[in-house]
Amino acid sequence: MKKLFADRVLNNDSSELDDIFKNSANPANISFAGGFPDAALFPENDLKQAYQTAIDSAGPSIFQYQSTQGLPALRQKLAQRMASHAGVMTTAANVLLTQGGQQAIDLVAKLLLNRGDSMVVEGPTYMGALTAFDTYEPTYYEVPVDSHGMDIRQLRQTLQAHPEIKLIYTVPDFHNPTGTTLSAKRRQAMVALANQYNVMILEDSPYRDLRYSGKSLPAIKHYDTEGRVIFISSFSKILSPALRTGWIVAADDVMHELIGLKSAIDVQSPNVTLAAINAYLDNHEIDDHIAAINQAYRLKRDAMLTALDRYMPANVHYTRPAGGFFIWVTLPADIDAKQLLNDVVLPQAHVAYVPAACQFASRQVKNAFRLNFTSLTPATIELGIKRLGEILQTSTAVVPATTMMPAIQF
Numbered sequence: 001m002k003k004l005f006a007d008r009v010l011n012n013d014s015s016e017l018d019d020i021f022k023n024s025a026n027p028a029n030i031s032f033a034g035g036f037p038d039a040a041l042f043p044e045n046d047l048k049q050a051y052q053t054a055i056d057s058a059g060p061s062i063f064q065y066q067s068t069q070g071l072p073a074l075r076q077k078l079a080q081r082m083a084s085h086a087g088v089m090t091t092a093a094n095v096l097l098t099q100g101g102q103q104a105i106d107l108v109a110k111l112l113l114n115r116g117d118s119m120v121v122e123g124p125t126y127m128g129a130l131t132a133f134d135t136y137e138p139t140y141y142e143v144p145v146d147s148h149g150m151d152i153r154q155l156r157q158t159l160q161a162h163p164e165i166k167l168i169y170t171v172p173d174f175h176n177p178t179g180t181t182l183s184a185k186r187r188q189a190m191v192a193l194a195n196q197y198n199v200m201i202l203e204d205s206p207y208r209d210l211r212y213s214g215k216s217l218p219a220i221k222h223y224d225t226e227g228r229v230i231f232i233s234s235f236s237k238i239l240s241p242a243l244r245t246g247w248i249v250a251a252d253d254v255m256h257e258l259i260g261l262k263s264a265i266d267v268q269s270p271n272v273t274l275a276a277i278n279a280y281l282d283n284h285e286i287d288d289h290i291a292a293i294n295q296a297y298r299l300k301r302d303a304m305l306t307a308l309d310r311y312m313p314a315n316v317h318y319t320r321p322a323g324g325f326f327i328w329v330t331l332p333a334d335i336d337a338k339q340l341l342n343d344v345v346l347p348q349a350h351v352a353y354v355p356a357a358c359q360f361a362s363r364q365v366k367n368a369f370r371l372n373f374t375s376l377t378p379a380t381i382e383l384g385i386k387r388l389g390e391i392l393q394t395s396t397a398v399v400p401a402t403t404m405m406p407a408i409q410f
Contacts, residue, residue: 070097174324311389
């Protein structure tokens with residue numbers, strides 16, 4: 001039967017993502033792998049009441065078909081939030097509600113990419129985005145990330161060398177997987193390059209509210225004067241991933257096409273959930289909730305950085321993010337992080353992380369990995385990093401790597 005499957009299925013391999021969830025679910029492991037929020041911080045009772053309020057207020061109509069674009073009142077709230085928190089002046093007509101940020105990525109890829117079309121991604125980048133893009137079989141060009149985000153000089157050189165590039169994909173705020181943040185100067189420069197080379201930008205920013213130090217930066221879309229930037233975000237990291245609610249902000253012509261594509265895929269996002277989120281926002285100050293989870297996550301980040309400082313060998317480097325979910329660890333050039341995980345770290349230390357290779361479009365970089373700090377307690381974080389450090393201190397743990405990832409340092 002396999003021969004009946006479309007090429008997009010045969011060319012798509014999600015096994016590495018499956019392994020991450022499997023390792024994260026194994027109670028024998030301390031898992032730094034999944035990008036999970038802390039379930040104890042979900043506003044469970046408030047969301048329960050919000051669903052009841054939404055159903056009671058709307059009556060039977062809440063269960064009926066609604067517009068593809070999504071609940072107008074919620075779109076209006078998001079438009080207002082984009083103005084106040086991201087510096088993006090927009091309207092409800094330019095907001096599309098989606099089933100999570102992942103559907104938003106897929107919709108943009110479906111809109112812009114034909115087989116073989118060229119696009120830029122960060123190296124490394126969000127592996128879920130690569131899974132979505134792979135379905136459309138683009139030609140990737142990787143641009144490295146440093147402590148200030150995507151390397152704009154390298155981006156300029158890439159666009160000069162490959163004028164056929166159509167799309168730049170970036171995670172500018174507390175980057176997944178490195179935790180770095182694209183500077184304001186580079187945001188402006190990226191938009192200028194997109195204008196110059198006739199390129200679209202997909203700005204994926206689900207973490208921008210999760211800042212633990214420093215000041216928030218305007219979204220890349222703040223600098224957009226030609227409708228080239230498509231902004232996406234999600235409630236997954238600030239309320240609950242099970243809500244499966246994200247949003248896209250785009251110019252009129254782009255929005256028109258996205259709505260048509262979404263209608264063909266699922267007709268609409270679940271209206272009961274959208275109405276419940278809207279009721280939650282009506283009756284609760286979400287910024288107070290975000291402040292509370294930021295305080296908790298700040299302690300977890302600090303616990304992981306303190307443990308890394310204490311237990312990691314001197315030749316292991318790691319980022320020091322100002323927010324988000326992740327820390328990126330760079331090993332010596334001769335260590336293959338995936339083989340190390342499978343052969344030593346999991347069986348001996350019972351610790352899981354995400355190795356570098358699946359987070360690069362090229363799949364070639366081996367000597368790095370991603371750690372998540374939000375889903376565990378500070379005590380468990382300290383224990384897991386201690387175990388991991390003991391493995392890395394042991395010379396017998398070295399496994400040759402074929403391609404080196406430069407260390408990202410602050």
